[in-house]
Amino acid sequence: MAWTQKVLRINLTDGSIKQEPLNMEWARDYLGQRGLATKYLTEEIDPKCDPLGPDNKFIMTTGPLTGTMSSTGGRYSVVTKSPLTGCVACSNSGGFLGAEMKAAGWDMIIFEGKSPQPVYLYLENEKAELLPADEIMGTSVWAADEWIHKKHQDPLIRVATIGRAAEKGNLYAGVINDLHRAAGRSGVGTVMASKNLKAVAIRGTRGVGNIKDPARFMQAVSDGKKVLHDNAVTGQGLPKYGTQVLMNVINEVGAMPTRNMREVQFEGASNISGEAMHEPRESDGKPNLVTNAGCFGCTIACGRISTIDQGHFSVENKPEYWDASGGLEYEAAWALGSDTGIDDLDALTYVQFLCNEDGIDPITYGATLAAAMEMYEMGAIDKETTGGIELRFGNAEALCRVTELTCRGEGFGIDMGLGSRRLCEKYGHPELSMTVKGQEFPAYDPRGVQGMGLGYATSNRGACHLRGYTVASEIMGIPEKTDPLTTDGKPELVKAFQDMTAAVDSSGLCVFTTFAWTLEDIAPQIDAACEGDWSPDKLLEVGERIWNLERDFNIAAGMTAKDDTLPKRLLKDAAKTGPATGRVNDLDQMLPKYYEVRGWTADGVPTSETRKRFGLKALSA
Amino acid sequence: MLKALQIEPEKCTGCLQCEMACSYRAEGVFNPAKSRIKIFTFHEEGRFVPYTCTQCTEAWCMHACPVEAIVYNEATGSKDVLADKCVGCKVCTIACPFGTVNYDQDSGVVYKCDLCQGDPECSKACPTEAITYVDADHTGLDRMRAHAAKSAGLDAQQH
Numbered sequence A: 001m002a003w004t005q006k007v008l009r010i011n012l013t014d015g016s017i018k019q020e021p022l023n024m025e026w027a028r029d030y031l032g033q034r035g036l037a038t039k040y041l042t043e044e045i046d047p048k049c050d051p052l053g054p055d056n057k058f059i060m061t062t063g064p065l066t067g068t069m070s071s072t073g074g075r076y077s078v079v080t081k082s083p084l085t086g087c088v089a090c091s092n093s094g095g096f097l098g099a100e101m102k103a104a105g106w107d108m109i110i111f112e113g114k115s116p117q118p119v120y121l122y123l124e125n126e127k128a129e130l131l132p133a134d135e136i137m138g139t140s141v142w143a144a145d146e147w148i149h150k151k152h153q154d155p156l157i158r159v160a161t162i163g164r165a166a167e168k169g170n171l172y173a174g175v176i177n178d179l180h181r182a183a184g185r186s187g188v189g190t191v192m193a194s195k196n197l198k199a200v201a202i203r204g205t206r207g208v209g210n211i212k213d214p215a216r217f218m219q220a221v222s223d224g225k226k227v228l229h230d231n232a233v234t235g236q237g238l239p240k241y242g243t244q245v246l247m248n249v250i251n252e253v254g255a256m257p258t259r260n261m262r263e264v265q266f267e268g269a270s271n272i273s274g275e276a277m278h279e280p281r282e283s284d285g286k287p288n289l290v291t292n293a294g295c296f297g298c299t300i301a302c303g304r305i306s307t308i309d310q311g312h313f314s315v316e317n318k319p320e321y322w323d324a325s326g327g328l329e330y331e332a333a334w335a336l337g338s339d340t341g342i343d344d345l346d347a348l349t350y351v352q353f354l355c356n357e358d359g360i361d362p363i364t365y366g367a368t369l370a371a372a373m374e375m376y377e378m379g380a381i382d383k384e385t386t387g388g389i390e391l392r393f394g395n396a397e398a399l400c401r402v403t404e405l406t407c408r409g410e411g412f413g414i415d416m417g418l419g420s421r422r423l424c425e426k427y428g429h430p431e432l433s434m435t436v437k438g439q440e441f442p443a444y445d446p447r448g449v450q451g452m453g454l455g456y457a458t459s460n461r462g463a464c465h466l467r468g469y470t471v472a473s474e475i476m477g478i479p480e481k482t483d484p485l486t487t488d489g490k491p492e493l494v495k496a497f498q499d500m501t502a503a504v505d506s507s508g509l510c511v512f513t514t515f516a517w518t519l520e521d522i523a524p525q526i527d528a529a530c531e532g533d534w535s536p537d538k539l540l541e542v543g544e545r546i547w548n549l550e551r552d553f554n555i556a557a558g559m560t561a562k563d564d565t566l567p568k569r570l571l572k573d574a575a576k577t578g579p580a581t582g583r584v585n586d587l588d589q590m591l592p593k594y595y596e597v598r599g600w601t602a603d604g605v606p607t608s609e610t611r612k613r614f615g616l617k618a619l620s621a
Numbered sequence B: 001m002l003k004a005l006q007i008e009p010e011k012c013t014g015c016l017q018c019e020m021a022c023s024y025r026a027e028g029v030f031n032p033a034k035s036r037i038k039i040f041t042f043h044e045e046g047r048f049v050p051y052t053c054t055q056c057t058e059a060w061c062m063h064a065c066p067v068e069a070i071v072y073n074e075a076t077g078s079k080d081v082l083a084d085k086c087v088g089c090k091v092c093t094i095a096c097p098f099g100t101v102n103y104d105q106d107s108g109v110v111y112k113c114d115l116c117q118g119d120p121e122c123s124k125a126c127p128t129e130a131i132t133y134v135d136a137d138h139t140g141l142d143r144m145r146a147h148a149a150k151s152a153g154l155d156a157q158q159h
């Protein structure tokens, strides 16, 4: 069965806590995690509601394979309406909290309303309590985590919490679990803060059993592990270099967004790459990287555990940052580094630590800083606004200082917490915000990777690489190579990736497995664990249903086809260097065809036949 | 020839596949809380350290048990708990200097590693070979080899 079939419903307004059965009819249509929680959300909230008001809900959700031995089966997601985009948000995290929640016996926790006092949830198997959080309000993720462990005198509790940025209203604050794993994007931590909910602390000792066909499941698990082990990306590249394996590769293909996406290649890329993290530094002869680390059940182990050079200006006389912690992932290294023109590995690592310590999304943060730097250099923001900081591209000191302010919600950091769209509007240059639907781009310039441009424009949570990673095909040749500079076939490719990813995100598995696994590897694991027939085709159908449901939520929230676009810079200003020289993103050549293959009208609305096919109905618009 | 679990912490990534494999075999659920092998995370140092029973020859737990519920398994060398004999007095948990025999509230008896009767699931599940099942007389062989290479000025990785 794999689902625990139990939902914990917590009304923060009146403090009531109820257990209810999981809606298994929906589970058969939406599998779990992203899909299933989105179904709950669309049924339970008005898509037009204020994302930071009491009518929004905050759902923590696992998948059927979360907490099992399937490799990477430890994921959970936070599903809610995003304050950054106004779209449906689903932010996925690894670490150990998801599996702990499942082992405590819960598929899903739904938080409703708003608590009159600051609280945290303490959940020990069946026992759930809302406890006062006054003492940890205004503290960082790291401090809150330590306080909770001390208070309950249990080192085995897993904690998810928000930091100071979320409490101060930063619109892209994440939920951090296990100190440095993040449900990071779209401001899901800001929603948590709006509910006066500081943390969720879980101890689960029941475990996950209830597997439909245990012998077949164990065989499918070990077959899957072997595929990951034998694959060059998941077996060697990711364990050795983490996602940072991509830094030099993407730079070479001319798809490295640089200095607020004015350029597509960064001269300092190799200094902040996965390879550089292995280089012994001059001061103490130690490399930045201490070890790689796995999330729960993960046999890839892409995680980076790093230290900062103790003599580096960023941490001089700050011994609290001298220990090892979660280091740079590619997305953070790109956004904090190449997009700001900074190639100082220690500074970036320090800033990554700060993003974890206080829970902000380094992608949106880095891109917002890049936009601010561009505005500073053109004179739209002055020193008075920044509090005396020289906000120029390439200034590592400015990066560190502004990050401290942003994480704590002080000074210019309050402006920074708006995200780039609102910040650029505030200072009169909306065209400099590199966003779709208000969310900042990830690390692949769509002029050099055409399919990604279509993926960004149509992503249901705003610009994002994790909604359809066609880079796999366009750059890495997975599952087969397509030309990154052509638009031919990209609508179909983008759709296929989006649907597949929606299914994987609903299973409890990590999307990084799909560098090696196809649905042919994943379906047998789900099918052996869960009631029902879970073929690859069924999973694609579930993925497509989820995609249409998310789209319908966004339409009901007020999005239209006009929002399926890219900033002018990417549509009009051609790439100046690299293989994509002279190219813009040819979105208009792909979008109509995409709507067609999706079964949507020319205005990007699912047709009634399409809705019927997936058992959907139009949400009130 | 008896075999023993050889643990090399520097290879461990903290993924807990071993804990799941262990608990699944012993209890039929994926449940790190019930695993006989435990992974300890030393976050500040960035280290993961697997730890379990070493199967002492003169096992403190076995000698301490008043009802002879812990017995020597000749085939594997492990010291096994006979659950139907154990009275849950927990004396063994006090006697073991390493903390690797523990009491289980749900069943009312103690539990410890029994090497899965000679086919340890943790070592099969481990993706990094941080846990291997090797000749009990030579658990130090790889480390000796590495140091030998180093003392001869060779790159141990390549030999």
Ligand code: SF4
Binding pocket: B053, B054, B055, B056, B059, B060, B061, B062, B079, B095, B096, B097, B098, B099, B100, B101, B112
């Ligand atoms: S449980 Fe402790 S005393 Fe008993 S054999 Fe293992 S290490 Fe020795």
Ligand code: SF4
Binding pocket: B011, B012, B013, B014, B015, B016, B017, B018, B019, B039, B048, B050, B125, B126, B127, B128, B129, B130, B131
């Ligand atoms: S399975 Fe291996 S790598 Fe994973 S935690 Fe256990 S010993 Fe470490």
